[in-house]
Amino acid sequence: MKIEIANGRFVDPKHGVDRPASLYIAAGKVVAIGAPPAGWQAGRVLDATGCIVAPGLVDLAARLREPGLEHKATLESEMDAAVAGGVTSLACPPDTDPPLDEPGLVEMLKQRARLSNRAHVYPVGALTVGLAGEELTEMGELTEAGCVAFSQADRPLVDTQVLLRALQYAATFGHAVWLRPQDPHLARGGVAHDGEVATRLGLPGIPVTAETVALATIFALVRQTNGRVHIARLSSAEGVALVRAAKVEGLAVTCDVAAHHLHLSDVDLGWFDTQCRLEPPLRSTRDRAALRAGLADGTIDALCSDHAPVDDDAKLVPFGEAEPGATGLELLLPLTLQWAAADKVPLARAIAAITSAPARVLGIDAGHLAVGAAADVCVFAPDEYWRVEPKALRSQGKNTPFIGLEVPGRVRYTLVGGQVVHEA
Amino acid sequence: MPAASPQIDASGRLAHLLTLEGLPADMIVRILDTAQPFVSIGEREVKKVPLLRGRSVFNLFFENSTRTRTTFEIAAKRLSADVINLNIGASSTTKGETLLDTVDNLVAMDADLFVVRHAQSGAAHLIAAHLSRTGRSHVHVVNAGDGRHAHPTQGLLDLFTIRHYKQDFRGLTVAIVGDVLHSRVARSLIHGLTTLGAPEVRVVGPQTLLPTAVESMGVQVHHDMRRGLAGCDVVVMLRLQNERMRGALLPSAGEYFKHYGLTPEKLALAKPDAIVMHPGPMNRGVEIDSAVADGARSVILPQVTFGIAVRMAVMSMLAG
Numbered sequence: 001m002k003i004e005i006a007n008g009r010f011v012d013p014k015h016g017v018d019r020p021a022s023l024y025i026a027a028g029k030v031v032a033i034g035a036p037p038a039g040w041q042a043g044r045v046l047d048a049t050g051c052i053v054a055p056g057l058v059d060l061a062a063r064l065r066e067p068g069l070e071h072k073a074t075l076e077s078e079m080d081a082a083v084a085g086g087v088t089s090l091a092c093p094p095d096t097d098p099p100l101d102e103p104g105l106v107e108m109l110k111q112r113a114r115l116s117n118r119a120h121v122y123p124v125g126a127l128t129v130g131l132a133g134e135e136l137t138e139m140g141e142l143t144e145a146g147c148v149a150f151s152q153a154d155r156p157l158v159d160t161q162v163l164l165r166a167l168q169y170a171a172t173f174g175h176a177v178w179l180r181p182q183d184p185h186l187a188r189g190g191v192a193h194d195g196e197v198a199t200r201l202g203l204p205g206i207p208v209t210a211e212t213v214a215l216a217t218i219f220a221l222v223r224q225t226n227g228r229v230h231i232a233r234l235s236s237a238e239g240v241a242l243v244r245a246a247k248v249e250g251l252a253v254t255c256d257v258a259a260h261h262l263h264l265s266d267v268d269l270g271w272f273d274t275q276c277r278l279e280p281p282l283r284s285t286r287d288r289a290a291l292r293a294g295l296a297d298g299t300i301d302a303l304c305s306d307h308a309p310v311d312d313d314a315k316l317v318p319f320g321e322a323e324p325g326a327t328g329l330e331l332l333l334p335l336t337l338q339w340a341a342a343d344k345v346p347l348a349r350a351i352a353a354i355t356s357a358p359a360r361v362l363g364i365d366a367g368h369l370a371v372g373a374a375a376d377v378c379v380f381a382p383d384e385y386w387r388v389e390p391k392a393l394r395s396q397g398k399n400t401p402f403i404g405l406e407v408p409g410r411v412r413y414t415l416v417g418g419q420v421v422h423e424a
Numbered sequence: 425m426p427a428a429s430p431q432i433d434a435s436g437r438l439a440h441l442l443t444l445e446g447l448p449a450d451m452i453v454r455i456l457d458t459a460q461p462f463v464s465i466g467e468r469e470v471k472k473v474p475l476l477r478g479r480s481v482f483n484l485f486f487e488n489s490t491r492t493r494t495t496f497e498i499a500a501k502r503l504s505a506d507v508i509n510l511n512i513g514a515s516s517t518t519k520g521e522t523l524l525d526t527v528d529n530l531v532a533m534d535a536d537l538f539v540v541r542h543a544q545s546g547a548a549h550l551i552a553a554h555l556s557r558t559g560r561s562h563v564h565v566v567n568a569g570d571g572r573h574a575h576p577t578q579g580l581l582d583l584f585t586i587r588h589y590k591q592d593f594r595g596l597t598v599a600i601v602g603d604v605l606h607s608r609v610a611r612s613l614i615h616g617l618t619t620l621g622a623p624e625v626r627v628v629g630p631q632t633l634l635p636t637a638v639e640s641m642g643v644q645v646h647h648d649m650r651r652g653l654a655g656c657d658v659v660v661m662l663r664l665q666n667e668r669m670r671g672a673l674l675p676s677a678g679e680y681f682k683h684y685g686l687t688p689e690k691l692a693l694a695k696p697d698a699i700v701m702h703p704g705p706m707n708r709g710v711e712i713d714s715a716v717a718d719g720a721r722s723v724i725l726p727q728v729t730f731g732i733a734v735r736m737a738v739m740s741m742l743a744g
Contacts, residue, residue, distance in 0.1 A: 199635040200445070202545040202572030202611060207636070271430050271553075272546030316524055316554075318544030320571065 001043040002026045003418065004036070005379060008048025012055060013352035014368035023053055025375040028418035033371060046413050046420070048379050054351050056088025056119075056376035056414065058358040058367045060256050060304035061232065062329055064121070065396075066112065067105060068097025073309035073396035075109075078329065079118040081395035083422040085330035086378030086411040087305075088119050089359070089366045094126040095153035101126035101137045103145035110146045118421050120376075122148045122362055124178060127166050131155040136166055139175050148362050149176040149230065154279050154324075156184030164221050171227035176363070178230040179218055181239065182280060186210035191320045193235075193283040197266040203319060206281050208236045215242045222251050230361055231255035234300060235280035237290030244299045254361045255299075257291050258306035259328060259335040264288070264401055274315040274322035275401040278306075295353060296345050302358040303339075305332040309397020327397035334407035337382055341408070347382075375418040384410040430549055433561070440552045440565040441738050443574040444615040452619060456584050459730070459737035465502060466732060475740045476505035479536040483509045484526070485568070486542040491704060492568055492578075495728070496539045499735035503744075505537075523547065524554050531555070537564045537743045545571030545608075564742040566735075572606050577738055578703055579612030581731040583620065585723055586658055588730065589699050593620040599652050599694075600643075601628040602662030602684060602711050605635045609703045610662055618642040628652035629684060632673040649684050656694040661686050661702045664711045677710045687713045691721065699723045 003025040010021040010033065017033075024032040024040060031037055062082065065073040082090055092109070094100035100109070106123045113121035125147030129135040132155075139150055150170060157163050157179075170177045187210040192198040194205025215231070219242070222229050234240060234257050243255050260278055265285045269276045276282055294300040308325025315322050332354060340350035359367030366376060385406045390398035414422035429446060433439040438451065465471055481500040483493050493509060500507045512526065527538070540548045548567035555563050569575040583593075590596055598617055604610045604627045617625050618641070627638055628646045639645055646652030653659060664680060674680050691700065700712075700722045708714050716722060 194636045196637045196640040199637055200611070200641065202570075202574070202608060204572075205636060271549045313522065316550075317522065318542065318547045318550055318571075320544045320546070 002041065003415070003420070004042040004045045005048050005053050005377065005413070006045050008051045008053035008379060010053045011348050011351055012369045013348045014356035015370055018348050023369065023377065025415070025418045028375055030369050030371050030373050030375050033369070046379065048412070051379050051381050051412055052347070054378050054380070055355040055367050055369050056378045056416065057086045057332060057354045058362065059087045059090040059307065059329065059332060059354070060302055060358045060361060061258070062087070062090040062092055062305055062307040063095070063309065064092050065309060066096060066109065072311050075112050075116060077394065077396040078307070078309065079113065079116045081327070081329040081393065082119040083414040083416065084394045084411060084424070086333050086380060086414050087329055088376035088378065088414065088416045089122065089364065090119055091122045091124050091148065091362060093124050093151060093153040094131065095155065099126045099131045100124070100147070101129050101131070103138070103141045106142055106145040106147055119416060120366070122146070122364065124148065125150045127152050127177060128157065128162065133157040133159060133162055136169055139170060140173060143175060148364065149178050151178035151232065152180065154180055156182070158184050160217060164224070167221050167225040167227040167229070171225045174228070176228045176230060178232050180232050180280070181211050181214035181218060181234070183210045183213040186213060191277065191281070192269060193266045193281040195266060195284050197269055201269065201272060208238050208283065211236050211239045211280065212242060215239055219246050219251060219253070222253060226252070228252045233258050233280050233306060234291060234294070235261055235283050235287065237287045240290045240294040240299055244294070247299065254301045256302040256304045256358070256361070257295060257300050259303055259332055260306065260326060260401065261288065262292055262295065262303070262339050263335060268401060272319040273401065274317065274319055275326060275399055275403065277319060277322040277324050278326060279324040292339060292343055296343060296349070302361055303332070303336055303353040304358065305329050307395070309395050310399050312398065315399050326400045327393060327395040328400070329395060330393055331388065331400065331402060331407065333378070333380060333411065334409040337409045338407060375415055377413070377415040378411060379413040381410045381412060382408060384408070386410055430552055438741055439561060441576050441742065442548050442552055442565065442567045444576045444579045444612045444619065445574070447619065449619050449621070452580070452583065452616060455580055455734070455737050455741065456587060458741060459584055459733040462733035462736040463730065466729065471502050472504055473502065474504045475744045476500065476503035479505045479743050480534055481505045481507050481537045481539065481739065482530050482535045483507065483539045484512065484530070484541070485510065486512050486523070486547070487569070489541055489569070492541065495731050496568060496735055499732050500739060502732070503736055503740055505739070523550065527551050527554065531560055531563055535563060537566065537739060539566045539568045540570070541568040542570050545573035547571070566738060566742065569608055571608065572611070573608050574612050575608040576612050577731070577735050578609050579616045580738070581727060581734040582613050582660065582701060582703070583616045584730045584734050585701060585727050588726070589723060590657060593617065593622045596622045596657045597624040597626070597655055598622055598658040598660065599626045599628055599656045600660045600662065601649065601652065601686065603633045603664050603668060604629055604638060604662065605633045606665065607662050611641070613660065614641050614643055626652050630674070633668070649690060650693055653690055653693045656698050659686065659691065659694055659698055659700050661700065661712050663703060663705065664707055681710055685709070685711055685713060686716050688715050688719070691716055701727055704728065
């Protein structure tokens with residue numbers, strides 16, 4: 001069907017465009033911007049008055065919980081959540097059950113995602129078999145099956161020799177390796193940022209050095225191997241400084257931060273609020289300020305949802321026993337807009353952090369809307385506020401620290417490959 | 425968003441006792457004053473008052489503690505309450521019942537007050553929040569120790585003891601010595617002392633046993649015990665668990681005693697009338713020398729006696 005998205009403000013950060021313009025879509029692609037092509041006859045006109053027309057969002061970390069963890073969420077529910085949040089491409093971490101360490105599992109996931117006919121799914125393969133941190137996976141086979149990168153998700157890679165070999169092997173064949181920078185020994189037993197709040201609440205702490213020691217190790221190994229490494233989920237001011245220095249040095253590193261960490265700090269734990277049990281832990285307000293500044297100045301490349309649906313029972317326990325994670329796909333856009341408004345970041349720059357920048361990290365052709373590009377589009381009303389409550393969320397995971405809050409940004413239409421897959 | 429107070433209700437009454445943090449000074453003083461007459465009940469022939477007659481107190485211990493459970497039991501019985509002891513231990517979670525399922529079942533048995541001990545910080549807060557969320561705010565919770573976080577009745581009995589011997593908190597220098605990192609007793613006492621206006625609270629121990637940024641709780645940090653004890657009015661020794669020798673926190677009990685054990689010689693650096701406290705159970709020869717523990721300045725046994733009175737005060741104020 002030919003679709004015209006009319007009367008909106010068209011924002012495409014990759015091409016530096018921010019102006020009122022209509023978008024013309026045919027055969028799944030953008031065919032014209034601004035003025036219709038000759039003989040244009042729209043099958044459907046979407047009115048985008050008062051709305052931003054942007055590339056569909058690209059999320060670097062969204063857990064769909066399949067295979068194996070369907071009690072937390074299903075591919076169906078989370079793909080619904082993705083398009084409801086304007087996300088049209090997402091990378092899913094390998095921490096499923098079993099982990100994504102075999103081509104068959106990856107192919108099945110890709111196939112299920114395709115059949116759901118919603119967002120594009122880019123599996124991140126397991127770096128080691130079973131995520132156990134001992135043997136390398138068949139990265140070549142997994143890449144053929146559809147993996148775009150390799151990671152340990154949140155599981156530790158204790159043995160630095162295995163880490164070195166993984167980076168060497170991946171570098172040989174040009175595979176990207178994504179690493180959560182957390183030293184497993186320094187983080188052992190910890191459930192909260194090692195600072196004033198954890199001290200007051202008597203919670204075992206995870207020191208900032210757990211992140212900086214891991215980053216120093218990773219960067220030393222990147223220097224040795226010339227590998228391509230993406231740092232997943234920075235959490236500290238010192239971590240931002242180390243990434244900044246690595247980039248100045250010219251290392252091939254990129255990095256991201258989770259949207260929660262731009263808005264929350266350990267103070268939000270209040271009296272043991274398990275919604276704030278996240279990995280990495282929410283750190284101090286000083287760390288939060290550094291993460292926001294790092295994202296604004298480009299030290300941090302991309303913002304992700306770190307979507308991790310968790311069932312209620314796993315949060316209705318003492319803080320130290322609570323499962324880490326929060327639902328995030330439907331909050332990525334609102335939290336980005338809130339950050340941009342508060343820190344006076346230009347809208348196009350903010351949208352870049354959730355579209356073109358993560359697409360570049362993934363190495364996929366997405367997150368932009370030139371003529372000829374796939375018509376993955378997010379049309380949203382930036383000034384419309386909505387209340388985050390369980391029934392407002394499509395995700396099966398209803399747990400988020402933002403429950404009860406009003407957030408800006410209502411997604412009106414989401415298009416994937418020129419098809420309207422969500423409208424509200 | 426953190427609630428204004430998890431333990432004081434809209435009309436300003438104490439609904440639960442979860443922590444001494446954020447408890448107003450006048451409320452702490454009221455608890456201590458309420459405890460005062462209960463001390464003499466223990467000296468009477470009939471050691472009972474009818475304040476909690478017909479009430480059910482459930483001692484809900486997910487972590488073993490004979491001593492604390494016993495003092496709560498004695499306190500509740502002296503108030504004429506019906507006492508039910510449940511030693512659930514750490515095995516409850518393996519049976520599949522969650523903490524809140526357990527609580528719901530006991531509320532259905534008409535519990536009026538829970539005394540909760542749990543290995544996880546925040547367990548008592550979780551139960552209190554659950555009761556209020558489900559509209560059962562007539563059921564009260566007393567935190568009898570949650571992880572490393574708080575042990576408010578111990579903090580109150582420590583304050584009661586200090587007030588008994590020193591009368592006024594203003595002007596006092598108090599040293600808390602030992603494993604502050606893992607100590608809910610230390611955290612509760614620090615909050616109580618700073619709230620009641622003790623001008624100088626010190627924590628003394630090696631870096632491995634002091635929590636990060638502990639100064640933010642309003643204390644001074646000392647690693648040298650001799651300097652930490654100099655001129656003190658009150659010395660509080662903390663229990664050192666044997667398992668601290670594993671995991672690289674300390675090399676040995678012997679070396680610990682050399683640096684941080686309280687001996688008559690070190691105690692001589694404190695004021696001549698300084699008192700020595702310990703929450704028990706003591707490790708003689710590890711954190712404290714027997715000559716001090718049994719000496720004239722030790723008030724360790726009076727602490728136990730006062731503990732019953734303080735727990736009577738708390739329970740009668742909550743459920744009376």
